[in-house]
Amino acid sequence: MSDAQSVKALLAKLRDFISLLKAPFVGRDDEALVITMAIVSGEHAVLIGEPGTAKSAMARRAADLLHARFFKYLLTKFTEPGELFGPLDVKALREGEYRRITRGKLPEAEIAFLDEIFNANSAVLNSLLSVLQERIFYDGYTEIRVPLWSLIAASNRVPDDPELEALYDRLLYRHHVKPLSEDLWDKLLDAAWAIESGAYDKPKPVLSMGEIKELNKLLFKVDLSPVKNQLLRLFTVFEEKGMHVSDRRKGKALKAIAAHALIEGRLAATETDLMALRYVIPKDIDDFEKVDVILREEVRSKERILREIEEIRLNIRRFAEEVRRSMEFDMRLTEYYKRLTQAKAKLSKIGESSDDPEIRKSVETLNDEIDDLIQEIMMKLNL
Structure with a gap:
């Protein structure tokens, strides 16, 4: 198979992935897109919204479709580091060795879902930051390199605590998950009944983590030059509208645009791919609507x-x-x-x-x- 054919086959599998990811869920195309973009770009995402909007179910389904090691946990302010990173190995400790039992815990996961992530206390927060940014878990004097590829987080609020700013910034993709509109309730009931009755079995993998890493390499071959000037203009518009975009997020936005292009089956960005900024620019809850309006006015979506x-x-x-x-x-x-x-x-x-x-x-x-x-x-x- 030629390189061109290999790329074409890989992009076809990516389209199958997002199609199967959203299949059981009504009206959750945006959520499927955000999760897929996060996974393709090797970044993290946070889904902000009330409980019961399929956030954790979609994260788990994404991991199943990749046959990836998955970890899920609900955080409270009382969550101890050991609950996420594994308990201390008492036997090893008696022998003078400081070691954790990490089997089935976050340090061994490739895809993870943390519910109510902004409930993290300082002890958990410090460890999470290094895991998200460096893919390293610092445990005492030990550095453990972790295989975490993407974290999908959830919360019912945007954090207002300065202590959580660094954590929030590490989550490149941000999406406001809203309850379904009334016109979709009928389809929702049918889909919910199908899920409850077992109509949707655990899905067979359509991509491997190895193929995801190949897609991630392909990400950096996407030609972004066709949209660079317009992207710079959009950053100016956001600033004029009172939405400051940090230098770090400006650079990371390129990954979101390239990921969107790959999902659309292209190796060159077009104006439509700039709509991916709706998941990168917002900070406060009101920003989601403001950014969406600006993009619809400025971008020929x-x-x-x-x-x-x-x-x-x-x-x-x-x-x-x-x-x-x-x-x-x-x-x-x-x-x-x-x-x-x-x-x-x-x-x-x-x-x-x-x-x-x-x-x-x-x-x-x-x-x-x-x-x-x-x-x-x-x-x-x-x-």
């Missing part, structure tokens, strides 16, 4: 492009009604002809600048409508 196409479609339908009511040689037909050719040029530009199949299909369909309408105008004008 798929949603924005489709809305633009829909506006053109409505205008064309209006022109079609006017044309069909017009008599032959009606001078207004020349104005409709002019506007339709302008719309066709605009659509062509949209289609040429996008590699999204849905957008290209919409443009193609609408262009066909315009051609038919132009032909009808020409017949009425006897041209």
Whole structure:
């Protein structure tokens, strides 16, 4: 298999991974994307929201799909380091050796989920920081290198304690998980019943941790130059809107953009990939909405492009009604002809600048409508 074929196969598996990750859960596409981006980039994420929104279930499913060693724990202010990192080996201690029994604990996990992470006390916090940043657990005078690849954390709040600032900053991806809207409750009940009845068995792995590491290497081969200037402009916009982005997070944002491109099956970033910033820039709970609004205004996201196409479609339908009511040689037909050719040029530009199949299909369909309408105008004008 050639290198190009190998990359293509790897990206296909990544698409299968995110598709299977979100399969049992209704309305949790964003959460699946955040977790996948964190894993591809070898970073950590925090999901902020009320309990019962599938946060831990998605983290566990992600680990199952990777056949990764998984660790899960709920933190309280009374959680002792030994609960996470393993108890002291009493037998070894009697023999003068300081050692922990880490089997099944955080130091042996590749993917971990820590619920209510901001309840961590100082003793746990100090150890967590080094594990997240350096992948090293400092235990007394011993340094233990840990295999942790990504930590998925959860909390029902954004921390306001200065002591937790460093921990919060280590979690590159941040996402506000909201309860499902009323229009999805019907699907939610069906999905919940299917899960409870065992319709979804433990999933078979679709990627290995070795392949995830290959994807992580591929991350740094993504061409970011097409979006660099716009990214710099966005950082300026965020600052002007009162959202300071640290130098560290500015640099880390590149990993999020590259990860988004890989998930979309590309080795070159496009404007759409800048939407990944919605998971990197927010700090306070209000920032999530503010960042999303800014990005939708500044970035030609798929949603924005489709809305633009829909506006053109409505205008064309209006022109079609006017044309069909017009008599032959009606001078207004020349104005409709002019506007339709302008719309066709605009659509062509949209289609040429996008590699999204849905957008290209919409443009193609609408262009066909315009051609038919132009032909009808020409017949009425006897041209």
